[in-house]
Amino acid sequence: MATIPLLAWLDEPHPGHGVRFAADDGWDTWSYPGLAAFAGRVAHGLQRARVGPGDRVLIVHRSGPEFAATLFGVMAAGAVPCPVAPPLLFHDAQRYAAHVQAVAAAARPVAAVTLPELREPLLALLADSGIQVTTVDDLISGIEDTAGIPAVKRAETALVQFTSGSSGTVRGVAVPFASLEANVAAIRAWLAMTPEDPTASWLPIHHDMGLIGCLLTPVVNQSDLYLLGPEWFVRDPARYLRCFDRGPSAPGARLTALPNFGLEHITRRVKPEALAGLDLSEWRAVIVGAERVDAAVLDRFTALLEPCGFDRRALLPAYGIAEATLAVTGLALDVEFSTAAVDARTLAVGSPVDPSPDDDEDSLQQVVGCGRPLTGVEVAVVDDEGVPLPEDRLGEIVVRGTSLTAGYVAAAGTGSPTRFEDEALYTGDAGFLRGGQLYVIGRLGDSVKVRGRTVFAEDVEAALVAEGIPRTRLAVLLGASAQGATAVVVIEQGEPEWLAGARKVVRRVAEGSAGVVLDVPRRTIQRTTSGKPRRRVMWRAYVDGELPGVVVPAAASS
Known part of the structure; x- marks a missing residue:
């Protein structure tokens, strides 16, 4: 698909399409x-x-x-x-x-x-x-x-977008026009976008997924766009779903993007009766990114919407990062997502990810594939020395290509592992390739080495969610303290069974680390505007003794 200059629409705006902004009594409609x-x-x-x-x-x-x-x-x-x-x-x-x-x-x-x-x-x-x-x-x-x-x-620079701050202080990323136009073109080609494909979104429009994926791309494409603010989605996620209804007077949106926790919010808050009469059969792309994707959440989302004609092949797990403008990989249209079973207890950079036949079923976690690199993007997985690894080996994800940005607008100094070297972006994210598809495990900066293996915060959190602890009420912090490798499970106003389950998970998943379970007040967990825990910030607060809460004694698990 041809690259469109970012500002071309300003000179020749399409009169038949535009942007609709959510209002109390409907939509505030603006033609292009x-x-x-x-x-x-x-x-x-x-x-x-x-x-x-x-x-x-x-x-x-x-x-x-x-x-x-x-x-x-x-x-x-x-x-x-x-x-x-x-x-x-x-x-x-x-x-x-x-x-x-x-x-x-x-x-x-x-x-x-x-x-x-x-x-x-x-x-x-x-x-x-x-x-x-x-x-x-x-x-x-x-x-x-x-x-x-x-x-x-x-x-030369189209915009400065700020990283989410999940690894520490936000960093400004200078995005050249050429990189932004290349990434927008790659997204349009991936989704086979035409001006007749409306998009709907509730994402914050201030950086990467919301800004580039759900505002700039539809506007450059000059297709209809329905924008709800995040507050609308939190209060009434069913209104967002109604954007995809293809009835005679309905919006009929076909494309969207959202993080895993957005799907979770929908499955928790929307009841089947609220979807009565909706026709979602034309909804063909739900990009799922920004954080590690949970296969169980994809299944629950599909089960909720299938009676309305939703096709699970519309779910497109993806991987992106602000330093590569936005999108890096994505599952192709009309392909059902795949998963790979990994044993969180044996992961180490450079090691095979395939579990052994005698692994305990409870120790296995399903990692969702995030598709292949988009047009103009190259992805490799490397070891600690930067040497490319073969498929099915865990390593750091490295990105090259036309969408790479021009770097940071100021000195970083935040402790984030993401960095530019030799015209490549070392993302600080761990993953592996299988059949050309990328599987993302978690942040290397949010992990610790325990007995030769790597424990990732995302793996511990996945096990906690499996114990019934709501993802919105927990965060896992990993690092080296005076006790050595330490896993801190932070739970906001924990129920007794959550705290007991957390102790059990720490013993099993983060075995060999010093495990701490903290019961903290609501809103203690700091999050980015895209909902990700600001782990490094909270880890520093924990080490400095400034993280409020009560340490749950080991006896809580008995």
């Missing part, structure tokens, strides 16, 4: 010509505010037309957008303040565009920085819809 005119006014407003080519601009906005118009308006002005999540996606004001200040320190923007109600708080957070803080309304005041798109030299 209307959105392009809005973006043009923003671009002229930025020029008037003396924001020039190459300048960076923070965008602190909710999902809505203002965000979309500002994002493209900044690009059209020759500047570089730096999207930042609004405080709605954070539960703690101090954490949010630290997040914004870290982003500003990394990006060094000249301006910030935000909501009217956030202008004063942002001014306070960015005091003495010299950053202009304004609103969209102020930017476009007095500028007519007929202003058009200004003729300026395009910046």
Whole structure:
């Protein structure tokens, strides 16, 4: 599929399609010509505010037309957008303040565009920085819809997107236009996207999956897009599912993307009776990524929706990372996902992943395949020395290709294992290849060596979920403490049976490590805007004695 210049739609917007933003009484509908005119006014407003080519601009906005118009308006002005999540996606004001200040320190923007109600708080957070803080309304005041798109030299960098921060402080990744356009083209080719394929999403639109996969790609494709904010999805996931109904007056969306925990939320909150009358037979792509995919969750999601005509072949497990723009691998259309059984007790970098015939069935975990590399992407798995490994050997995932970004906008220093070396991205993620397909195990930075094997936080969490502990109420932290290799299971307001189960899992899955089970207050577990635990941050808090909670004694398992 041909590569489309990222801003081409601004010059020739399709009048028959557009973006619909969720509202209390339905949808706030914007045609592509209307959105392009809005973006043009923003671009002229930025020029008037003396924001020039190459300048960076923070965008602190909710999902809505203002965000979309500002994002493209900044690009059209020759500047570089730096999207930042609004405080709605954070539960703690101090954490949010630290997040914004870290982003500003990394990006060094000249301006910030935000909501009217956030202008004063942002001014306070960015005091003495010299950053202009304004609103969209102020930017476009007095500028007519007929202003058009200004003729300026395009910046080399399309945007700065910030990593999720799961491994520590967020890092700004500079995404060149060439990399972004290559990744968007690869996604469109993978999904066989045409302008007649509507997309629906509830994901935060501030980085990778939500920003590139579910906003930029449909807009560049000029297909219909239905956007709900994350708060809508949390309150009413059935509304999101109704976006895929193909009835006479229904949206009929066919494409989407979401993390594993999003599927879990749907299966927990949506009852079969809420789906009565829905026809989901045209829903053909559900990209599942951002965290390790759970085969049992895919099965439960399928069981819930199959009576409405949903085809399980629409489930497309995928692997992506911000440093490679977004998508790296993905399962092909019309292919049913596959799993591989691995024994978490025997994993080690360079070792075979196949379990032995005499392995205990309880020790095996099913890892979901994340498909093959997309167009223009190469994937290898290497050992600790960087030497490529054959298939079915565990190692670090390394990515090369046209979608690689230009690196970080500031020195990292966060302890994250992700790094660029010799025109390749060493992801810090562990996995293996089988039949050309990638299977992802977990983060090398979220693992410990115990008796020659590697224990991954994701494996311990999977075993805890199998014990009946809700994934949304737990996080596993791994590292080296004064007691040696240590596994800390953090459970928010744990039920007695959860705490007992956690003790049992630590003994079995993380055998040989110092196991600690912490019963903590609700909202203690820090998460990224995409829902992933910020393990490194919490590990440092644990080591420093700053993680609240009560250590559950070993007797709790008796």
